[in-house]
Amino acid sequence: ISVWLGIITLSPVSTGILIAGIIASNAYFIGLTQHDKHPWQPNDESMPGAQTVVGLFWVAVYAYLSTGGRELILGMYSSILMFALFRVDPAPYRRLLIFAFVSYAFSIAMQLGNHTTDIVAVRAELPNVLAMLSVVTAAAVFSVQHHQQVAYTAYRNYELQVILQRLTRIAKRDHLTRSYNRRYIMEALAREKARADRENVELSVCILDLDHFKQLND
Numbered sequence: 001i002s003v004w005l006g007i008i009t010l011s012p013v014s015t016g017i018l019i020a021g022i023i024a025s026n027a028y029f030i031g032l033t034q035h036d037k038h039p040w041q042p043n044d045e046s047m048p049g050a051q052t053v054v055g056l057f058w059v060a061v062y063a064y065l066s067t068g069g070r071e072l073i074l075g076m077y078s079s080i081l082m083f084a085l086f087r088v089d090p091a092p093y094r095r096l097l098i099f100a101f102v103s104y105a106f107s108i109a110m111q112l113g114n115h116t117t118d119i120v121a122v123r124a125e126l127p128n129v130l131a132m133l134s135v136v137t138a139a140a141v142f143s144v145q146h147h148q149q150v151a152y153t154a155y156r157n158y159e160l161q162v163i164l165q166r167l168t169r170i171a172k173r174d175h176l177t178r179s180y181n182r183r184y185i186m187e188a189l190a191r192e193k194a195r196a197d198r199e200n201v202e203l204s205v206c207i208l209d210l211d212h213f214k215q216l217n218d
Contacts, residue, residue, distance in 0.1 A: 061107070074131055
């Protein structure tokens with residue numbers, strides 16, 4: 001669509017290379033999801049990282065083969081990096097950011113080196129490189145904030161689980177003797193009675209009387 005609108009210039013051969021590469025990449029990842037026992041299948045954690053690397057590679061190839069429409073390329077990079085932001089751990093994500101910037105700068109440098117040495121063209125590309133650097137920097141900041149929030153949320157959930165377990169113990173056990181209280185015993189009896197009825201087995205209840213229990217309480 002961008003070619004038809006005249007926003008970018010892309011030769012038919014380059015278009016064919018990009019379409020074939022994208023189709024092959026998607027077919028590869030789709031094939032991995034269809035074969036759970038494939039020996040080369042990335043695990044759940046590495047799959048988004050691998051998809052991001054492949055996506056960044058093809059965007060860099062697109063940047064090298066096309067002319068014009070740099071804002072579209074920056075949008076592609078932004079979309080891919082946002083996809084990885086919520087799926088990749090902080091350390092691998094930082095490496096992806098470095099790869100994104102280096103691949104973009106390298107593709108632009110290769111394009112300028114192959115087609116022109118005009119200083120005007122180099123200066124024209126400088127704002128685009130700076131814009132890409134801004135995109136990568138913003139993604140790095142968002143990544144730090146996101147993973148800090150995730151870590152804080154996980155810690156708060158852990159605290160809530162500890163409190164819930166403590167309250168559950170308090171609700172089930174007598175404070176003095178630490179034995180199960182009447183509420184838990186009645187719930188356990190109802191649960192075991194239902195299980196016995198469901199499995200058609202006998203249910204037995206054993207009652208013990210402890211002598212001199214007052215001395216234990218004292």
